[in-house]
Amino acid sequence: MILGQHCEELLAAMEKHVPARLGKCDPELISTVMEYCLQTRCRSEPIFEAVAENFVHDAERHTTLQIAKQIVAMGRLNYLPQCSNQMFKKLERILSSRFSHFQPHSLIEVLHACIHLERFPLNFMSKVFSPFFLQRLQAHGEPLDKNAMGQLTQIHLSSSLECSYYWGPRLPFFLHVKRFASVDQAFETPMESLLYKQVKGPLTHLLGGKFYSTNIFTYSGYTVDVEICLDENGFILPLPQWDQTYRRMALCLDGQSRFCNNTKHLLGKEVTKRRHLHRMGYEVVQIPYFEFEKLRSHEEQVQYLHNKIFPTIFTLNH
16 A cells, blocks of 8 residues: 555455455454555455445444544445445444544544445534534644545535435535545546547537537536536527526546446446536436447447437437
8 A cells, every 4th residue: 555556466365365354353454455445446345345244243343443444445436335224324323422532534534435325424414514523623723624624515515415304504605615626636536638539529520519618617616527508498509508508418528537446336426426416407427438438430429429418308308
């Protein structure tokens, strides 16, 4: 991990030997294995299933930091184990009994990982949105950590967009992160320029012109790769007429960096972003790199985009 090395042979060996030995392992080893998987973006079903089952049976003997590392890895790599109901019940009991033992940043990371898996920590939102907890985030009078505030902002968005039954405290608006785009790409991965260059020509051909815009900044802080606007009759609007927009379509040009390294599963942050965009009224259309790169001719690319975009428009009109 220190050297930043990703070795497929090491992962294969861990998948073979670690699951059967977890019951006898030091919890620190378990969380370090999960930390390694997260760093290398390896979504390992054998390891994650075994870790989840071990968590259900032995989480009480894990430290709060060890618990955080395990849950965060599953959330960020978009892995919901088969025993997820038992795992989250155990996590809720631990959070209830040891809430004050968690370091504030670790606690936020755990709750933030939960929303990636559509497990909304409603029982604890009122606590993390309280003035007392927000003060705990400030170390030695320094400004609030931007990464933690971004995580709290996404938790707030989930409570607003996906949990209509939550009526508890909210994150004060002046603490919201205004843009999720950041240097460390913690909340969204920027569109890959190479993939956009490949899609640009066929898309313009399909629409009969550049009737779309790129890197659109939304009011919630997300960036839309490619946006197409429709009028109330379902016709695509040219840019000068976007003030007549009735529906919006977000094309997600998903390059390799938005996926786990060893599978075709989107990272947790990308799944959460799409859910939120959909709740904001966007029709979300995914263009994954591994589908588009198979297309050899311009005609195949145009037809592929047609099959992706126009059925969505047809559904909207009916």
